[in-house]
Amino acid sequence: MILMNMRQLTIFLEVCHHMSITKTARSLYLSQPAISKAIKELETEIDTPLFDRINGKIYLNEEGKLFRLKAKELLKDFEELKNFKCTYEDSTPIRVGVSLTIALKTLPLAIKSFKKKYPETPIQLYAENVEQIQKRLLNGDIDIAFTEDFEQNQLFYLEALSTYKMICVGSANSQWQQKSYLKKGELVNQSFLLRERGSTLRDTFDAFVNKEKLTIQPLLESVNTEILINATKHNLGLTILPAPLAQEDLANHELIEITIEDFNAYSTNYIVTLHGKKKSTKLKNLISCFKEFE
Structure with a gap:
């Protein structure tokens, strides 16, 4: 079974651009038979011809035009996924639990400092007591906590604040x-x-x-x-x-x-995460902001 893949879609879009197997082969540094084979396999996979072949020339048919639009969208999404860190890092929220004491004294200053560095990053804040914060960590509702006298066990990693x-x-x-x-x-x-x-x-x-x-x-x-x-x-x-x-x-x-x-x-106040959780650069910067004002 031949499965549709990104290589086939890339070749298809390049053929659509040049409307020539020869020019496409030249632009992609591939042989003409390789280009023709990729297009044939793609048409076989979707059970639909995408080009009309008339007098030795190719013409994109109606199905091909619609497929071209979908293929462009898919390749764009695929490129965004490949560059996920750069594309979506700023829009990924950081979820933070803070004990009420730290929320009163340190939270406003630390978050203000952090937002200067990451103005586009959403932040979700929960100011609660230690028991509530612990439950949120265990449930995966928050990424990190700044709280006092947290009971240490093998589930959590604690750093003194x-x-x-x-x-x-x-x-x-x-x-x-x-x-x-x-x-x-x-x-x-x-x-x-x-x-x-x-x-x-x-x-x-x-x-x-x-x-x-x-x-x-x-x-x-x-x-x-x-x-x-x-x-x-x-x-x-x-x-x-x-x-x-x-x-x-x-x-x-x-x-x-x-x-x-x-x-x-x-x-004693602690920085708390689930044991084994990797700290991103943004999370490390957030920790620095809290340390600065504690």
Whole structure:
């Protein structure tokens, strides 16, 4: 069985251009019998004559004209596939998962920097907690994640990005101006404004109070750190934050740091991909952008 191939289509289109077997053979550096054979095999394969042969000359018939249009489209698509990297790289989206903490501090600056280098590249962003990001990675919904305290296992490749200290803060316009230290036993008498379970901030703080055999029911629980900060500024209670997120409000004297006895916690942020995933040049540039602003 002879199967239609790109060589036959290329020869066919060249014949259509010259309307001469001799000129086509000369332009493709092939013999005339090779050209004639390729055309005959192509017509046999599709069971349709493409040329009328009259008095030693060839003329493209109606079927041939339609086939020529289709062949041009196919060869164009084939060339695009051969040059897929150059043709489609800019239009291939990068899907990124970002923990809420990094989303607040670093994400806008990193993405702005990346878009200067790759303005045509679509980006899909998901700002979620660690558990949700892990699920997206496993499901293939995202290509890379920038997140804190990710549990390492054989499915993921982790690269350290940065480290944050976790601190407790309260409103600067409150009693904490006079007392900025809490003993562990005093925690149960305070109102806490905390992130949801499954977030690093919440899980770290819960681990600390559980170790001390304390029970704390937060006054406010939210996936939105900005809501917690705003509620803290209005003196609804205390919250736990990564130090970088509190810096500006501490400097502006809207928040004050509260030292908790024996609470000395840090959060490590990671660049996470599925193990074995090859990092493209664009992905490496995206990582550089996040490193620059972390």
